[in-house]
Amino acid sequence: MKRVAYFPGCALKDQARGYEAGAKKALEVLGYELVELSRWNCCGTVYALAQDDLVRHLGPVRNLVRTQEMGLDQLVTLCAMCYGTLRRSQRFVEEDEERLSRIRAFMDEEQEYAGGVKVLHLLNLLRDEIGFEPLESKVTRPLEGLKVGAYYGCMLLRPRDVGVDDPDRPEVMERVLGALGATPVLFPERTECCGAYLTVARPDVVQARSERILASAKSSGADVVVTSCPLCQFNLENRRPAWAAGLPVVYLGEVLAWALVQGATVPEEIQARIGKPAEVKA
Amino acid sequence: MAGELNLCRERLEGALPRKVEEISGQNPYACYQCGKCSAGCLFADHMDVLPNQVIRLVQLGDEGVAAFRAPWVCAACLACAVRCPRGVDIGKVMEALRVLALRRGLTPAPLNLGERYPQIALVGAFRKFTP
Numbered sequence: 001m002k003r004v005a006y007f008p009g010c011a012l013k014d015q016a017r018g019y020e021a022g023a024k025k026a027l028e029v030l031g032y033e034l035v036e037l038s039r040w041n042c043c044g045t046v047y048a049l050a051q052d053d054l055v056r057h058l059g060p061v062r063n064l065v066r067t068q069e070m071g072l073d074q075l076v077t078l079c080a081m082c083y084g085t086l087r088r089s090q091r092f093v094e095e096d097e098e099r100l101s102r103i104r105a106f107m108d109e110e111q112e113y114a115g116g117v118k119v120l121h122l123l124n125l126l127r128d129e130i131g132f133e134p135l136e137s138k139v140t141r142p143l144e145g146l147k148v149g150a151y152y153g154c155m156l157l158r159p160r161d162v163g164v165d166d167p168d169r170p171e172v173m174e175r176v177l178g179a180l181g182a183t184p185v186l187f188p189e190r191t192e193c194c195g196a197y198l199t200v201a202r203p204d205v206v207q208a209r210s211e212r213i214l215a216s217a218k219s220s221g222a223d224v225v226v227t228s229c230p231l232c233q234f235n236l237e238n239r240r241p242a243w244a245a246g247l248p249v250v251y252l253g254e255v256l257a258w259a260l261v262q263g264a265t266v267p268e269e270i271q272a273r274i275g276k277p278a279e280v281k282a
Numbered sequence: 283m284a285g286e287l288n289l290c291r292e293r294l295e296g297a298l299p300r301k302v303e304e305i306s307g308q309n310p311y312a313c314y315q316c317g318k319c320s321a322g323c324l325f326a327d328h329m330d331v332l333p334n335q336v337i338r339l340v341q342l343g344d345e346g347v348a349a350f351r352a353p354w355v356c357a358a359c360l361a362c363a364v365r366c367p368r369g370v371d372i373g374k375v376m377e378a379l380r381v382l383a384l385r386r387g388l389t390p391a392p393l394n395l396g397e398r399y400p401q402i403a404l405v406g407a408f409r410k411f412t413p
Contacts, residue, residue, distance in 0.1 A: 010401040045406040049358065049377035051307040056409075081402060158360035159371070167364045193324055193359030197406030200393050202355065205328050231402045 006034035009082040011230030023253030037066040043085040060089035080229035084155035087119040142181025149222030180259035187220035210239040296343030305378035319362035353379040384413040
């Protein structure tokens with residue numbers, strides 16, 4: 001069992017608990033143990049784009065220090081927003097020696113951040129460390145017949161130097177879904193923003209976006225939409241139009257657990273699609 | 283029709299483009315107004331000026347840009363940033379305008395706090411809409 005440091009973030013302990021539980025169990029099947037940071041703090045959710053606002057990078061860097069204290073150099077996230085914020089802050093402070101020394105001076109009560117902690121998203125782990133073939137070999141409940149629309153949103157893909165895949169034509173989630181036996185469905189809105197935090201300021205705008213995204217997935221034939229962003233999931237589930245009620249928006253970790261984890265709870269509507277009993281023998 | 287035409291940057295630019303460049307790290311004069319950012323912007327429908335027009339106003343040093351709604355409708359999705367043929371991260375320019383307005387005491391439209399939201403939505407919104 002390989003141990004990797006894990007940063008959960010707020011949502012994984014609240015509305016996205018099923019994502020965390022599913023991903024942890026699925027990764028155990030794949031030989032990885034997610035070891036939660038002993039103390040962690042909010043990543044800030046949105047990366048500070050202003051160049052002169054160093055204080056907003058303290059939160060992310062403290063989490064990198066926690067990783068370093070564990071003697072590990074990789075930090076895995078499940079949430080797309082945490083991934084973007086932590087990864088970008090890590091690059092921002094490390095690409096400039098002066099910035100890094102100012103950060104160190106500002107939090108001199110902490111162990112000095114040496115740099116070099118690599119922030120990974122679950123998808124990086126699945127593709128680059130585990131690989132699609134070993135993933136496929138561990139599947140005990142193939143999701144045959146299930147058409148899944150992978151919704152990337154923004155923070156997994158943009159900006160280009162941080163994204164886990166090509167920002168215009170990503171394929172990593174489709175490859176994962178394919179390995180699990182599901183049929184990935186491409187839809188035009190899969191990389192387009194849901195409106196994110198505008199949900200608090202302009203619910204009307206987010207509603208229009210959610211409607212468009214779900215219409216795109218539905219007309220492309222998806223039975224279910226999968227995401228790794230808790231804010232996308234909230235917006236798509238809570239700002240959705242009534243007609244899209246039958247199109248569930250689930251987390252990547254849940255889908256992994258359906259296919260890999262024995263005894264995983266598979267929702268009835270998914271069960272009906274894949275035609276497999278809830279309990280299957282290895 | 284005699285007269286000197288001198289279009290050097292020093293004569294054109296006012297305080298605004300310098301300030302925006304300082305905060306965003308982006309050169310607003312790199313933009314040649316192709317409009318690709320606005321063509322692909324998912325939120326342009328709800329803006330009062332388009333993203334490329336925002337950049338143009340910055341180039342012209344128009345301080346009135348702070349009063350426009352566009353930067354507050356931008357969700358920082360960075361679709362424009364990955365598509366700009368001139369390498370301008372327009373998302374960072376939008377952020378600079380938000381930050382400038384907030385630092386000057388201007389406040390955007392009030393947040394809709396009468397609903398239950400997950401932390402991720404609230405923290406994100408507070409970070410973008412409050413100083």
